Amino acid sequence: MHPQTQASISPGEPVDNDPANTVLRVGQLGFDAPAALLATFGLKLERVADNEPIPGSFWGDEEAGIIGITVYARDDTPVHSLLHEAGHLIVLPEERRPDVHTDATDSIEEENATCYLQIVLADRLPGVGRERLIADMDAWGYSFRLGSTRAWFEQDAADARAFLLERGLPC
Template identity: 50%
Template sequence: MSTSPLDQVMSCAAAGLPALRQVLQPYDLAVVVVADHAPLPGSFWGDPEAGLIGARLFIRPHTPVQSALHEACHYICMDPQRRAQLHTDAGGGYDEENAVCYLQVLLAEQLPQVGRQRMWQDMDRWGYSFRLGSARRWFEEDADEVRHWLEQQHLIDTGERPTGRLRQSA
C-alpha cells in the first residue's frame, strides 16, 4: 500500500497543539479544536483544511499544520476591515497571499516540532506552486518584495522575526 504525499504532511497534533496556541496567542487568534467527525466551521476548502471565523481558527488534530498556519497568517495579514467581517473566505490579493505563505514559514520556526525545512516540504507536498519550483527556492531566492511588504505592514522586523502584530492599514 503506497502513501500519498498528502499523507506525509505534519498534522496539528504532531506539531503540538499547546505550541500552536502559544505561537498564535500574540495575535489574539483562538485555536478551536473540533471533534474528528464534526464539520470544520469556516473552512473554505473543506476537510481537513483549517477554518476561520472572526478571531477563531478551527482545526482538527489531523488538520495539516501548514493549513492552520496558512489560515492564521491570512488573519494576521488582512486589513482590519476584512478581519472585522471574516467568515470562511479570507480573500486578499496577490501580495497578501505571498505574504501569508512567507509568514507561515517564519511562524513554523517557532514550533519546535516543525521549523522552516518541514514547512517547505509540507507546502510542496500539499501542492503549493511557485515559479522556481519549490517553496524553499521561492522563499530564499524570489521573495524580496514579500519581505518588504511584511516589514512595511510591521508584521516582521528587519531580522525577519514576526512582531506579533496584526496588519493595521488597508
C-alpha cells in the same frame, strides 16, 4: 481517497505513496504551542472534534478554517494549513479581522505575504521549523513559479518580505 500501489511490498499489502500523507498534523504537534503562538497575534485556536466539519474552511476536508479572529482545526489538520489560515488573519489590519469568514483575501500581495509568513512562523513552533514546513508545503502541492517552495522563499519572495516589513510583521 488517495491512490494505492502494490510495488516492492508483500503481495496484498497496500502502500499509500501520496507524499501529502506524510505532512505534520496538528494532532501530532498538539494544540498548546499553536494556540500560544496565535495568541501573540490576538487570535484564538479552536479545536474541532474528529470527523466534524471545520467551520470557515475554504477547502473543506481537514483544512483549517477561519472566522473572525478564530482559527479552527482538527487533529488531522496539516500544520501548514493552520499556519496559512492564521497568516491570512495576521496580515490583515485588525479592524478587518472580525469580518472574515472562510475567505480572507483576494489580494495576490496578501496571499504571498501569508505564504511567506507561515514559513517564518513555523520556526516558532517546537518540532516544526521552516525546513519541515517547506517540505510539507511541497508535498501538499503548493505551486510557485520557480518550482518549489524553497526556491520561491529564498529567491522570489521580495514582495512578500516587503509587505510584512511595512506592517511590522515577522519576516
